[in-house]
Amino acid sequence: MxxxxxxxxxxxxxxxxxxxxxxxxxxxxxxxxxxxxxxxxxxxxxxxxxxxxxxxxxxxxxxxxxxxxxxxxxxxxxxxxxxxxxxxxxxxxxxxxxxxxxxxxxxxxxxxxxxxxxxxxxxxxxxxxxxxxxxxxxxxxxxxxxxxxxxxxxxxxxxxxxxxxxxxxxxxxxxxxxxxxxxxxxxxxxxxxxxxxxxxxxxxxxxxxxxxxxxxxxxxxxxxxxxxxxxxxxxxxxACYDLYTLMAATLHVHAMVLQALTGSNQPFHPFLQKIKGHQGQVNNKNFDVNLLDSQISYDSFRKNFEGLF
The missing domain is CATH 1.10.275.10 (Fumarase/aspartase (N-terminal domain))
Structure with a gap:
């Protein structure tokens, strides 16, 4: 990088x-x-x-x-x-x-x-x-x-x-x-x-x-x-500093919403972002994965998809 x-x-x-x-x-x-x-x-x-x-x-x-x-x-x-x-x-x-x-x-x-x-x-x-x-x-x-x-x-x-x-x-x-x-x-x-x-x-x-x-x-x-x-x-x-601040705040809100909706962090897996190749997405993926790296995300993933595989 x-x-x-x-x-x-x-x-x-x-x-x-x-x-x-x-x-x-x-x-x-x-x-x-x-x-x-x-x-x-x-x-x-x-x-x-x-x-x-x-x-x-x-x-x-x-x-x-x-x-x-x-x-x-x-x-x-x-x-x-x-x-x-x-x-x-x-x-x-x-x-x-x-x-x-x-x-x-x-x-x-x-x-x-x-x-x-x-x-x-x-x-x-x-x-x-x-x-x-x-x-x-x-x-x-x-x-x-x-x-x-x-x-x-x-x-x-x-x-x-x-x-x-x-x-x-x-x-x-x-x-x-x-x-x-x-x-x-x-x-x-x-x-x-x-x-x-x-x-x-x-x-x-x-x-x-x-x-x-x-x-x-x-x-x-x-x-x-x-x-x-x-x-x-x-x-x-x-202006750039304010943009970075707003971007960071937006990502925090995004993670909070996903948690509130019992979403999963799997769509943000580094493998997927690497395949897509969009650099901005690659930069953000670790942020999202870390924010969503909680027991809530893990439990919601198992609850939503258990029995499907």
Missing amino acids: SDTESSHQNAYTKDAVTSKHDPEATLKSIVIQGKDLTLEQLVQVARHYCNAELSTDVSICSRMEESVAIIDEIVNGSQPLYGVTSLFGGLANRLVCREFAEELQNNLVRAHKTGAGSIMPLEAIRAAMILRVNAHLIGASGIRQLWDERLVRFVSEGVTPLVPEFGSIGASGDLVPLSYIASAISGQDETLRVDFRGEIISAPEALLRLGYKPKRFLPKEGLAMLNGTSVMTASASL
Whole structure:
């Protein structure tokens, strides 16, 4: 069985049903390290306000510093690099001078705050922030770690930028919604609002309360904050988790109904599922067989079929 199939099967367990609603199931803290972030961990941070921490792995810091150093070398050497020493889209053939490279990134963030509609669910925004950090820690984005420290601090302190729900199609990146998140942690926009533990205040005020000062993005950092599909991935992740939870609950109900009707677990025998070859059915069969592996199922099977063979 593949890792994907195994993870799907593991999702249909008692834990998948109880952890979402059981306060005791909430993790104490998770460490973000650019890999191995699980769906369960993401949901615990985004939905249940579990504490998040940045990894202290020296190799992660080194990779991030090296990527920043490469960007500095490119900018100082006036080498052409899309979106760093050049403009964007159809203007990519127009280079910018070294002195304008920093302003270009901050203009990029300001220009994309064009969202519309109601505010996205806070849990989706929080999940997007964690996913952005997780991507940065790979060490290939050319962004300083101080921005990820701010993102994680916002999430852990219950500070969430208010991001409009419309404006992104999740193609090359969730540029519009991520621009609100980027603007919030930089504190350069007095009009931007955040949810500070239930209180709506300005982003600069939130930074002040957390002990930060407004800060500008350096070359490449605006792109590193905006050019990713973290928001769409966050929404999809939360939906998948809810789907797994509902699926597990459905299977429990299915087993309870079979028991109430004095049914049998024989139709779910692994041999039958293997012959049919439907992978989803194969994944579920052990679950059903285990749930129905009781004296009730055995007695009802003997009662219903005794004397027929």
